[in-house]
Amino acid sequence: MRKKMMAMAAVTAMMVSAGTGSVAMAAQENDDPSKWPVVKMEVVSSTGEEAKEQMIEDALNEYLVSIDAGVQADLVPLAFGDRATQLTLLLTDSENGIDLFCWRFYSSVTDMVNNDQVIALDDYRDQYPELWELFPESVYKTCQVNGKQYSMPAADSFGNFQVYTMRKDIAEEIGVMDLVDKKITEEQFEDILAKAEAAHPELCWLTDPTVTSYQGIDNLGFSDWIGVLLNQGIDQDTIVNYYETDEFRAYCEKCKMWADNGYYIDDPLNNTGMMAGYVQDGIAGGGMFEAYSVDYAAALMSAQIKNYEMVIFQLNDFVGTNSTVYNGWNISSTCQNPDAAMKLLDLLYTDEKVARFLALGIEGETYELDENGCAWYPEGVDSSNVGWNLDCPWFYPNECLGAPFNTTLKTYFTDMTACWTNPENKYSKAMGFVFDPANVYDQYAACSATVAEYRDALLYGQVDVDSAMEKFNEELKENGIDEIIEEMQKQYDEFLGK
Template sequence: MKTTAGRRFFLIGGGVMLLAAAGWLLLSLNHWTFPSPGASGGPAPAASLAEDTIVMMFPSGSYPRDFPLVQAEINRYVSSKINARVDIRLVERGVWWEKTGLLFASGQQVDLMFTAGWMRYADEVAKGRFLPLDDLLANYGQDILKTLNPSVIDAGRINGKIYGIGTNKEFASSKGLVLRRDLADKYGIDLSSIRRLEELGPVFRTIKENEPGVVPLQVRADRSPFTFLMQYGLFDMLGDGPGVLDRNDPSMTVVNLPETEAFARYARIMYEWNQAGYLNEDAVTNKDPEFEAVKAGRAFAYAESLKPGFDRQASRDTGMPMTAISLTRPFTTTADTTSAMFAITRNARHPEKAMMFLNLLFKDKYLLNLLNWGIEGKHYIKKSDNVIDYPPGIDAKNVGYNLNQPWMFGNQLNSYLWANEDPDLWDRYRKFNEEAEKSRALGFVFNPDSVKTEIAACLLVDKEFLPAINTGALDPDRTIPMYLEKLKAAGAEKVIREKQRQLNAWLASRNAGGGAP
């Protein structure tokens, strides 16, 4: 039984039933969501009955203490702009798929939903979960169209229609780690010369031997140095399902990732580090953001996708001085241009207002920064027109609003910069985007519809094997052959052939049109 304010949940005959004071019996999906105001999906409060309520949903690693205050201010402001309220629902990342799967099955309202190329975007479109946005964008998204490069908008197209609107941010990344600078300095560790993952082994050994209670490397089953290198670090994943391109291979041959030498090599490194005790013991099951362990003084380093200024962002998130080490060159893929998007779902009740709100996040600097950083004077103070800092007595560890997801919303280049950040950061973002190596398959979007059964079967195999491989929990020399055998039985080769067929057709159309592949 789970009790929340004003509600009791009972498990009866395998179903979850909600007994409310009014006696209504409703299906509840919200026990997997952080407790946010208005998250029941029920009637709006009486004061707002004349307004449309937009439901916005996105994954978050935490539920900020002052989130209700910020949402109330968002609603006060948005009501004056588009006569609407926004019911923002934060969903724990670890239960995102269970939550959203039940949501679509039940028909529960959600207007705006976060999506991304790395979050099964094409598969969600193939399932019919998102609405085409071309007309809505043309009618209500003028500021989006003014802000985003047409190539970024086109990256959200599948079968000629737009289903997701990307955030205006960096469109490239390098893969690496962020580490506590204070401990590196304490032990005279030179991080500036490290270029390969294996070179971090001696660093982690030093921390392990000298800092009891501090985990050298904090990882999760879905986030480790291994996952970052495999997924868009050394390879272009080409969308959902098996089949990748080696970024250094010009042949444009789609290969099975677990069969590559790099997969086995880096899996062995993770296994060696796990055996040496360099990783957190709950690596396979832990779902908390890695920076939280550093923030609590329990960890030294974690893996990330890097971009200009990320070391300062990590320092702000953890409350400790952090240093970033890049292990790959900056790389732009279709997944990077679709790495943070919002879609309007088939369950939307107010698609027009949803697009209006999304447009505001590109146009309205006050609203964007309210969502990003909270309320001025309480959660931050302005040092200048575009620079903020914590109020006196407040820091990253005790601030009441620490969503820390500015990369997710609207025009990030309108977001305030923190006092410890480079004031030229947004110019560095633009240069970073321009100079990054471009994938030979940039712009290719795989349509998984014809092999969705095989992809679903392969995903189940991934869930069985990858958590242990990603965290080095099992010997890869024994585990990878079993993983490959089950992938083959699930239809991986059929998916790879289909990716190759679609990629070849895309290349042919590009060449026919005079575009370089």
């Protein structure tokens, strides 16, 4: 690390004396890789320490030298459980902070811009045109504020549908295998739940009812659903207060029925673990999640749940919304060499070897490839001793350059990239719309607190729907939700060109 910091200081001094310049200029003036700028980027970690971090960092940097990249990388594992706190501190450290980071599970593009944590990337568009041509145009807009690109969306399907997964042995027992891998009706779904509960009342069947796809809304990227588009945003021009709609009431009544029927885990408001964990522990027999294909959903369950074989039922159609753009990568406002950071960011999106170092580590050391191009732990290696996190390829800029890990689905990523150009896929009319709540900040903060107080209790069926909804909506009105909806509609109309 001391050598890296000396190299950074040398390059910074060179750039101060010569004025701002690109990484390419710096490389031309200094062909010594030890004096190239060093970019600090976060890597995903469960503990904050990865035993083979230095080995992988060295291998990555050797490759960067071999392609004359003009930039070196300093990988910084951040413990996932404490990541938000660590990132906030790093983003305020102008001397030893972070240069490249992602906003997933941390913040939103709008909040980062308002907090002056990131820089705009538009000036690099001519230098790295390929970076702006990877995904559909509307996807890039989801990471813009006031027309400026502050974040690059991370590769994903950018759309999905709701699925329900169930243990195969139970699906066979209750006689619903003929519906597996098919799109089923709401009545068929309810029949499956009822039969499963009758056969195994000791298990729960729904672990998270806060699923926007199944509810049929585009929440415009905001988890508190203050202002949404119905019909998942397809051909929708009007933003509504979801909490006063007939649709929300009907869903709450369904959730209350699910609770009364025993489908939820006991004490659901205090048991907020992951569905896959509950299935493995023998607490749940199934649950809902979102996927871009049935094959992907099955592969995901196979990777996450080892002691049961799972089957998949599709509940609705593929739709892309703002909330299906799950991640984006950014250059911090404290970055001392944004040109170098942008160079590394471009390579993370476009260079297969660079992308695989981050997502998989070193071939032969942390993973091996089979004859189908799928990645697996080497013999004698597992998650406890691999020394690198291979379970979160979605965390990085372009997981599609990697190899499918711990699955036999060789089309895992090619199916994902096919979503970007499939003419049958539908997208919300608001795809790319980014609401800036600055003009109604106080109202938004107050309404968010109200949502936190009432919504989950309603969705987990823990309260009387009529009385709770009445109080819920009264407080939302008092706290200014109508002003928020008005401001959202104004900005949305401008986005639509009205």
